[in-house]
Amino acid sequence: MTDLKTAQEHLRDLIAFPTVSTESNLELIVHIAHFMGELGARVELFHDETGSKANIFATLGPDGDGGIVLSGHSDVVPVDEQPWTTDPFEMVEGDGKLFGRGTCDMKGFIACTLAMAPAFAAANLTRPVHFCFTHDEEVGCLGARALVPELVKRGIKPGIAIIGEPTSMRIIEGHKGCCEYTVSFQGLEGHGSDPDAGVNAVEYAVAYISRLIALREDLISLAPEQSRFQPPWTTINIGRLSGGVAHNVIASRAELEWEMRPVQAGDADFVKTALRDYVDGELLPKMRAVHPQAEIVTEVIGEVAGLEPMEANAARDLVSALTGANGADVVPFGTEAGLFQEIGMDVVVCGPGSIEQAHKADEFVSLDQMDQCLTMLKGLLTKVSA
DSSP, rough: HHHHHHHHHHHHHHHSOOOOOSSSOOOHHHHHHHHHHHHHHHEEEEOTSSSSOOEEEEEOOSSSSSEEEEEEOOBBBBOTTOOOSSTTSSSSTTEEEEETTTTTIIIIHHHHHHHHHHHHHSOBBBOOOOEEEEESSTTTTTHHHHHHHHHTTTTOOOOOOEOOOTTTTEEEEEEEOOOEEEEEEEOOOTTOGGGGSSOOHHHHHHHHHHHHHHHHHHHHHTOOTTTTTSSOOOEEEEEEEEEEEEEEEEEEEEEEEEEEEEEEEEHHHHHHHHHHHIIIIHHHHHHHOOOTTTTTEEEEEEOOOOOOOSSSSSHHHHHHHHHHOOOOOEESSSOSSSHHTTTTEEEEOOSSSSSSTTTTTTTEEEHHHHHHHHHHHHHHHHTBBB
């Protein structure tokens, strides 16, 4: 069986696990753990606090620092209300493409690494190669955020990470961060005929949104002069606002969901400080003057570091040599890459499939992209073999 056919079979198996972020990924992780264990890999699972999800970190080759991490996330986005023409969790081949939820984002990359794993296991590796697959990337990179401190605690110090998100096999050396928040407003219900007798949570949520919109202009002025991102500044998006029960009732509750995508860490600190000062200095005093129990509570859904382009980047140089690419790009979407960079690793994002197919009905990855990924991994095998 050719490497591409082997990768297809692995992908078929992976797609059959419906690892939507709201569900457990354990069956898939155990499946991979058994496969890697049979190859002689040193396998460790890291469960979340519920025990229903896990990360896997499997190592082939010698112990020691300076290893190479091949990383991907095991979870996928929901298929509900999407007009699929096939069963999303049954891989279908057609017109040189493989269809199914997660084929592109990002089980295609995982399948390629598993297809090549036996060759890595049989080789005389000169440095460790780590297979790292996480849970809950799609809902705040929860798995990687938990895994990275565990690696530090255990003294595991890989040198390079290749994150196999769908980039059409382009080398990505930078992306913005992603910070997601839910803000809950607790006011005081009352009759709509006497607005001053209550605390309208929706109105205070709107004031909060107005402050966010004003901060957008400040962020434009803070854009780094040489920023390669599009747009070049940190962005803020208002995702959802809900609250109230009827036309004639003062809304006692409201909930706001919003996000920002920082181009530099200082921007996130600037926004959070400005909001904290606004809430503590203006909004809450006005609310509590009427209702002392009024509250504004912010829940951090996820704060994921961006991937900062670095002048010296061994991961970029390695993948450039493997793929023949003569440049690297930046993208606006986020990945787990910045979390690995924060603990001192050189990181790039490079994987099969296009982000344009991710999260959509009839998601697919092309066989050509899978083949390109396998070629990159074969080149890597040569680089790390004696």
